[in-house]
Amino acid sequence: MDADYLIKMANQIGAFFHGESAPGQAPADIAGHIERFWDKRMKAAIVAHLAAGGHGLEPAVRGAVEIIARAQTAKAAS
Amino acid sequence: MYAIDHHDLGTPATDGAPVTLDIDGQSVTVPAGTSLMRAAALAGGAIPKLCATDTLKAFGSCRLCLVEIEGRKDFPASCTTPVASGMKVRTQSETLSKLRRGVMELYVSDHPLECATCPAQGHCELESMAEAVGVKASPYGGTGPRHQGQPLDNSNPYFNFNPDLCIVCSRCVRACNEVQGTFALSIDSRGFASKIAASQDELFITSECVSCGACVESCPTAALSEKSLITVGKPTEAVSTTCAYCGVGCSFVAEVKDNAVVRMAPNRDGDANHGHACVKGRFAYGYATHADRITKPMVRANITDPWREVSWDEAIAYAAGEFKRIQAKYGRDSIGGITSSRCTNEETYLVQKLVRAAFGTNNVDTCARVCHSPTGYGLKATIGESAGTQAFTSVMDADVIVVIGANPTDGHPVFASQLKRRLRQGAKLVVIDPRAIDLVRTPHVRAEHHLALKPGTNVAVVNAIAHVVVTEGLAREDYVAERCDTDSYARWKAFVSQPANSPEALEAVTGVPAATVRAAARLYATAKNGAIYYGLGVTEHSQGTTTVMAIANLAMVTGNVGREGVGINPLRGQNNVQGSCDMGSFPHEFPGYRHVSDEATRQLFSSAWGVPLQGEPGLRIPNMFEAALDGSFKGLYVQGEDIAQSDPNTQHVSAALTSLECLVVQDLFLCETAKFAHVFLPGSSFLEKDGTFTNAERRISRVRQAIEPLAGLADWEVTCRLSNALGYPMNYAHPSEIMDEIARLTPTFTGVSYEALDRLGSIQWPCNADAPDGTPTMHIERFVRGVGRFYVTEYVPTDERVNSRFPLILTTGRILSQYNVGAQTRRTDNVAWHSEDRLEIHPDDAEARGINSGDWVGIASRAGDTVLRATVTERVQQGVVYTTFHFPESGANVITTDNSDWATNCPEYKVTAVQVTKVSQPSEWQTRYRQFSKETTRVARETPLSTAG
Numbered sequence A: 001m002d003a004d005y006l007i008k009m010a011n012q013i014g015a016f017f018h019g020e021s022a023p024g025q026a027p028a029d030i031a032g033h034i035e036r037f038w039d040k041r042m043k044a045a046i047v048a049h050l051a052a053g054g055h056g057l058e059p060a061v062r063g064a065v066e067i068i069a070r071a072q073t074a075k076a077a078s
Numbered sequence B: 001m002y003a004i005d006h007h008d009l010g011t012p013a014t015d016g017a018p019v020t021l022d023i024d025g026q027s028v029t030v031p032a033g034t035s036l037m038r039a040a041a042l043a044g045g046a047i048p049k050l051c052a053t054d055t056l057k058a059f060g061s062c063r064l065c066l067v068e069i070e071g072r073k074d075f076p077a078s079c080t081t082p083v084a085s086g087m088k089v090r091t092q093s094e095t096l097s098k099l100r101r102g103v104m105e106l107y108v109s110d111h112p113l114e115c116a117t118c119p120a121q122g123h124c125e126l127e128s129m130a131e132a133v134g135v136k137a138s139p140y141g142g143t144g145p146r147h148q149g150q151p152l153d154n155s156n157p158y159f160n161f162n163p164d165l166c167i168v169c170s171r172c173v174r175a176c177n178e179v180q181g182t183f184a185l186s187i188d189s190r191g192f193a194s195k196i197a198a199s200q201d202e203l204f205i206t207s208e209c210v211s212c213g214a215c216v217e218s219c220p221t222a223a224l225s226e227k228s229l230i231t232v233g234k235p236t237e238a239v240s241t242t243c244a245y246c247g248v249g250c251s252f253v254a255e256v257k258d259n260a261v262v263r264m265a266p267n268r269d270g271d272a273n274h275g276h277a278c279v280k281g282r283f284a285y286g287y288a289t290h291a292d293r294i295t296k297p298m299v300r301a302n303i304t305d306p307w308r309e310v311s312w313d314e315a316i317a318y319a320a321g322e323f324k325r326i327q328a329k330y331g332r333d334s335i336g337g338i339t340s341s342r343c344t345n346e347e348t349y350l351v352q353k354l355v356r357a358a359f360g361t362n363n364v365d366t367c368a369r370v371c372h373s374p375t376g377y378g379l380k381a382t383i384g385e386s387a388g389t390q391a392f393t394s395v396m397d398a399d400v401i402v403v404i405g406a407n408p409t410d411g412h413p414v415f416a417s418q419l420k421r422r423l424r425q426g427a428k429l430v431v432i433d434p435r436a437i438d439l440v441r442t443p444h445v446r447a448e449h450h451l452a453l454k455p456g457t458n459v460a461v462v463n464a465i466a467h468v469v470v471t472e473g474l475a476r477e478d479y480v481a482e483r484c485d486t487d488s489y490a491r492w493k494a495f496v497s498q499p500a501n502s503p504e505a506l507e508a509v510t511g512v513p514a515a516t517v518r519a520a521a522r523l524y525a526t527a528k529n530g531a532i533y534y535g536l537g538v539t540e541h542s543q544g545t546t547t548v549m550a551i552a553n554l555a556m557v558t559g560n561v562g563r564e565g566v567g568i569n570p571l572r573g574q575n576n577v578q579g580s581c582d583m584g585s586f587p588h589e590f591p592g593y594r595h596v597s598d599e600a601t602r603q604l605f606s607s608a609w610g611v612p613l614q615g616e617p618g619l620r621i622p623n624m625f626e627a628a629l630d631g632s633f634k635g636l637y638v639q640g641e642d643i644a645q646s647d648p649n650t651q652h653v654s655a656a657l658t659s660l661e662c663l664v665v666q667d668l669f670l671c672e673t674a675k676f677a678h679v680f681l682p683g684s685s686f687l688e689k690d691g692t693f694t695n696a697e698r699r700i701s702r703v704r705q706a707i708e709p710l711a712g713l714a715d716w717e718v719t720c721r722l723s724n725a726l727g728y729p730m731n732y733a734h735p736s737e738i739m740d741e742i743a744r745l746t747p748t749f750t751g752v753s754y755e756a757l758d759r760l761g762s763i764q765w766p767c768n769a770d771a772p773d774g775t776p777t778m779h780i781e782r783f784v785r786g787v788g789r790f791y792v793t794e795y796v797p798t799d800e801r802v803n804s805r806f807p808l809i810l811t812t813g814r815i816l817s818q819y820n821v822g823a824q825t826r827r828t829d830n831v832a833w834h835s836e837d838r839l840e841i842h843p844d845d846a847e848a849r850g851i852n853s854g855d856w857v858g859i860a861s862r863a864g865d866t867v868l869r870a871t872v873t874e875r876v877q878q879g880v881v882y883t884t885f886h887f888p889e890s891g892a893n894v895i896t897t898d899n900s901d902w903a904t905n906c907p908e909y910k911v912t913a914v915q916v917t918k919v920s921q922p923s924e925w926q927t928r929y930r931q932f933s934k935e936t937t938r939v940a941r942e943t944p945l946s947t948a949g
């Protein structure tokens, strides 16, 4: 799926949690939102984008995608 | 005047303490304030009357209803005389008969009883009252001065006004004032010369009349009468059902003759509308039998091929075969479905069940994605339930009413009439809208404050209001301490208190003077009961969800949730938006808003449906388009939804739809989406099926079949057949069985059944053991989520910014006479009021571009361009242009962009940066559109079908 489309969506989610999340919590909150609302192929695509360097992702959003990537790896291993 | 008669009690109900009196020797107990006329009617009697009806306040002009009261010498009018304890009343006597006959003889002297040839014959009150008082003809023999031979006003497409038949009872004037609140009619002149006049004695069509029909309904004669009573004839059957247009969900009695609707009479017992209606629900039902209806299934291998009419079996087998082939080739998640808010709960439930259980994916979504998905998310997060908190009648207890991003007089007209009634009683109004909507100033209504904000700055305005509440000590700390989460409150309070959120700091962003914001905030926060009503002007933004949360924060901090007269009230667009969301149409939720990842819920559905279910969310509509373009999504079943017209960035949507290998469209007409389809399954209108709709107040109402399905099958039957062909059995004998299944699986619906709906009339969910009759007001003692949760709502400007290339902001909306994409209303006489979409532009912006009203103008955005005609008006502020989106050839969505809400992907329809220029020809898109429409709507034999979409 088009990476720019997903980057924009992910950063918009990041912008909301920038204000809402408790200090240090934004990556986990953003990851939680993406987990609950994005379909598998969208999550896989944003993780692949991170693996390819993750350009364009805001720092907290990058942190969120890292959380999702770790969860996917753990799930694949189990 | 009901064609199928209704027992009219003469004057409205009251709710005083019980009073006992004697009427004709019978002891009667009624509430104080009840008229003698109503008391007598309740006791089974009937006092003759002409100017009284139970939907209007008594007026006392005809003097037909005179009675005798022991101890009084005069003969008071029973409609205007209230009951008193111990009163002794006689409704029949020789003297009374004589007096009544005298009155009636005067009436009929100017209204000959030529009833046999009159369309109202059999249900004309003048005729029946003349008979009741024993008058057969005028003793004056038609010799005195008369009002005959006056011109007939047949300018309204749906009703006539024949002044010759008017008895000047003023019921129509009072109906227009009291029920509708438009004040279009008056009695012109005095005495014998008195006559009914629309506006300044104009034709109805050019007057201020909005064609709600309340006057027609109230007229006791055929002076105001539906044309259909003449063209179709008198009805022989009556079926109680629910309007299929807006989220008010008005209840109607469909009056039918020979499988054709004669009239839609608003149901006086209807809990949502109490006997009122608007021009759409009451009159615009003709689309159901329009010549454009497609009643035969059709298939084609490519969208460039002509359509081929086939049997139901062949069409269903073809669709199922294609879906299976696609899944085998591209994987299980390569197909999905879209449910419609124009379909019933039962149909919607079945489509999501088909997708989850028969397709085996969660790729199901609904048109609420593009309207109220932020409401679902925002209200669930803050207060715990994805629905409005009140019944419509709650507005009658509100003292301050805030309307944000909604235009009730056009979008939700029957609710607007009730709202205006409350405002006429003295409640105060705040309007937050970029445009001066009608409510800002309309007869006998004037908004206290109009916050004419710049489009896209809702969050900033609501934060600024909250800032005032919190920093001026207007917060209801006791309420918050008792009912809300204190940690989130503390963080939110610190946030909104920041100087950056003050009205002064945000004035440059919002364009609203700080003093106005402060005054509005104080008014709302200090009201005994403050109620917020909002619409798509809130949700259809990149921060739609954030605004819903900000509204919830504001309602909680002022203690305005959990009782009558207050609340957070989303005004839903289509009739069943609430229902389609309740029924599990979202890709992440099962019915009842339970996340697909929740093990227990998944188990419940999995064992009821007998198949394993996925625990990961599926694709939302815009994601489906992206996936279609990247080649991972290839098949789609769309029931009753026109995504090609209603979704933003038309050219992007067209590209996505073109890339599908199998698109199945189930619809009444060859709509825009059907032009991209491979299988067309004929749909059935609301008149042709059984089911339920759920309106904006969570009210579940029955839809009952009034005429036979034109294509032979109701929509739910088609979904069952498709499922069966896919190998997943669905065998329901009647929609009531589907509702029974919903009730078994959904805690908020446990008590809902067709039997309960027949018994109670309608039910507001939750309806279960705790609330067997339903729940008009929610969150009464505590919030559904336990404690109310505040969210920090930072204002984040949209990416859609104006610049020198695109210096204006386009925002979109709707108009009273048309409905959504217009597929239905464009196929009715409602085009008499609105036959094209126009671009509203401020005089200064128009002058700078040399544009006059009526000129063709090109509107270009980053997404595309189209051409419309301009209307120059001060309704829009400088820098803002506005249009509706009811006609596909207007291409309003060719201009709107892919921007969407951060939480839900609800498109940002309300903010698009554009340039407007004067032009002389249609846009390139419009030229291509016409050609494409022609090519994709051919059926074999190369006959073009309708291209009107």
Ligand code: SF4
Residues within 6 Å of the ligand: B172, B175, B176, B180, B182, B183, B184, B185, B208, B209, B210, B211, B212, B213, B214, B215, B216
């Ligand atoms: S149709 Fe409605 S708006 Fe028009 S005159 Fe009658 S009551 Fe008034």
Ligand code: SF4
Residues within 6 Å of the ligand: B165, B166, B167, B168, B169, B170, B171, B172, B173, B196, B215, B218, B219, B220, B221, B223, B224
């Ligand atoms: S038009 Fe009908 S309702 Fe109006 S004044 Fe005449 S008779 Fe009465």
Ligand code: SF4
Residues within 6 Å of the ligand: B243, B244, B245, B246, B247, B248, B249, B250, B273, B277, B278, B279, B280, B281, B282, B412, B413, B414, B415
């Ligand atoms: S207000 Fe809405 S539900 Fe009522 S009649 Fe009009 S369109 Fe139908």
Ligand code: FES
Residues within 6 Å of the ligand: B048, B049, B050, B051, B052, B059, B060, B061, B062, B063, B064, B065, B077, B078, B079, B080
């Ligand atoms: S009905 Fe009472 S005065 Fe007309």
